[in-house]
Amino acid sequence: EVQLVESGGGLVKPGGSLRLSCAASGFTFSSYSMNWVRQAPGKGLEWVSSISVTSSYISYADSVKGRFTVSRDNAKNSLFLQLNSLRAEDTAVYYCARERWRSSDTFEIWGQGTLVTVSS
Amino acid sequence: EIVLTQSPGTLSLSPGERATLSCRASQSISSSYLAWYQQKPGQAPRLLIYGASSRATGIPDRFSGSGSGTDFTLTISRLEPEDFAVYYCQQYGSSPLYTFGQGTKLEIK
Numbered sequence: 712e713v714q715l716v717e718s719g720g721g722l723v724k725p726g727g728s729l730r731l732s733c734a735a736s737g738f739t740f741s742s743y744s745m746n747w748v749r750q751a752p753g754k755g756l757e758w759v760s761s762i763s764v765t766s767s768y769i770s771y772a773d774s775v776k777g778r779f780t781v782s783r784d785n786a787k788n789s790l791f792l793q794l795n796s797l798r799a800e801d802t803a804v805y806y807c808a809r810e811r812w813r814s815s816d817t818f819e820i821w822g823q824g825t826l827v828t829v830s831s
Numbered sequence: 832e833i834v835l836t837q838s839p840g841t842l843s844l845s846p847g848e849r850a851t852l853s854c855r856a857s858q859s860i861s862s863s864y865l866a867w868y869q870q871k872p873g874q875a876p877r878l879l880i881y882g883a884s885s886r887a888t889g890i891p892d893r894f895s896g897s898g899s900g901t902d903f904t905l906t907i908s909r910l911e912p913e914d915f916a917v918y919y920c921q922q923y924g925s926s927p928l929y930t931f932g933q934g935t936k937l938e939i940k
Contacts, residue, residue, distance in 0.1 A: 746929075756868075756876065756919055758929035770928050806875055816923040817866040819887065821875035 713737035713820055715807050720825030727797050727829070733790040733807030733822055741785035744768075744810045746818060747792050749803035759805070760792065761815070775801075797829045833857055833925045837918075837932035843940040850907040852935045854898075854920035862899045864923040870934075871916045879918075880905065907937075915939050 719731040733745070747759040760781040761770045769781055780793040790807050804826050808818035834857040844850055854865070862883035868876040878887040880896035883903055893908040907914055920932040 748929075755934050756870075756921075756931040758927060758931070761928060772927050811878075811881065814881075816864045817878055817881045817921070818868075818876070819878050821877070823875055 713809075715809065715820060715822035717805065717807055717822045717825035720805065720827045722828045722830065723797055724831050725798060725829055729794045729797065729827060731792040731794065731805055731807075731825055731827070733792075735788045735790065735809070738809070738820075740783075740788040743812070744815050745783060745790045746808045746810065747781060747790075748806045748808050748818065748821075749801075750806070750824075751800075751803045754803075757803075762790070794827065797827075799829050801827060802829045803827060832927065833860060833922055833930055835920050835922055835930055835932035837920060837935045839935060840933075841936045841938060843938050844910055845940045846910050846912055848910050850905075850910055850914070850937055852905040852907075852918055852937070854903040854905070854932050856901045856903075856922060859900045860922050861924065862903075865896075865898070865903050866921045866923075867896055867905045868919045868921065869914075869916045870919065876919065910937075912939075 714736045716734045723729050744763050746761045749759050762781045778796045782791045804824040806824045807822045809820040811817050811819040836855045838853045865883040867880040870876040879890050884896045895906045897904050917934045917936050919934050
């Protein structure tokens with residue numbers, strides 16, 4: 712079964728840091744670009760970051776550029792998102808999402824999400 | 832930045848009826864890069880349609896997508912009880928790399 716499982720969310724104070732992980736299984740992780748998408752409570756979806764197969768191409772939304780860092784470990788079938796200088800507006804469920812095969816235009820497989828709450 | 836505007840914000844229909852959801856882009860986008868997702872409460876989004884009109888794996892044929900340029904439509908031909916959810920359109924290719932519409936809530940009348 713193709714599966715993505717996020718972890719690492721929690722409550723953090725403004726200015727703090729957190730590292731999210733996404734464990735992939737059921738497919739060849741090293742063959743797919745991966746993404747992070749977030750959803751603030753009661754709000755819509757917002758793309759956060761993308762990373763290519765070999766990590767040679769990385770992109771961020773302007774809202775997180777300079778504060779968040781995406782990375783991956785193909786040997787461990789894992790995707791990561793380092794969140795620094797967190798703000799209240801970063802409070803959201805963070806989803807990892809896999810592209811369609813050889814097509815980075817859509818998010819075909821999603822994890823269940825991990826909640827990040829930034830509050831003092 | 833391309834902005835996607837979905838309408839209506841909320842659509843109230845009964846099972847068995849036809850649903851038509853709209854997604855309008857602030858500038859022309861390639862139909863190859865327009866997708867639709869369904870999200871139910873407490874769940875992750877699910878890909879329904881990619882390339883404006885191609886159904887994703889396992890999606891019933893009552894779901895169809897159409898459109899080009901700036902105007903795109905998701906149609907559900909005959910609503911089933913499990914179809915009541917929030918629907919998002921999404922585009923790829925312009926800065927930011929991906930953008931989503933604000934969503935249409937499809938509720939039971």
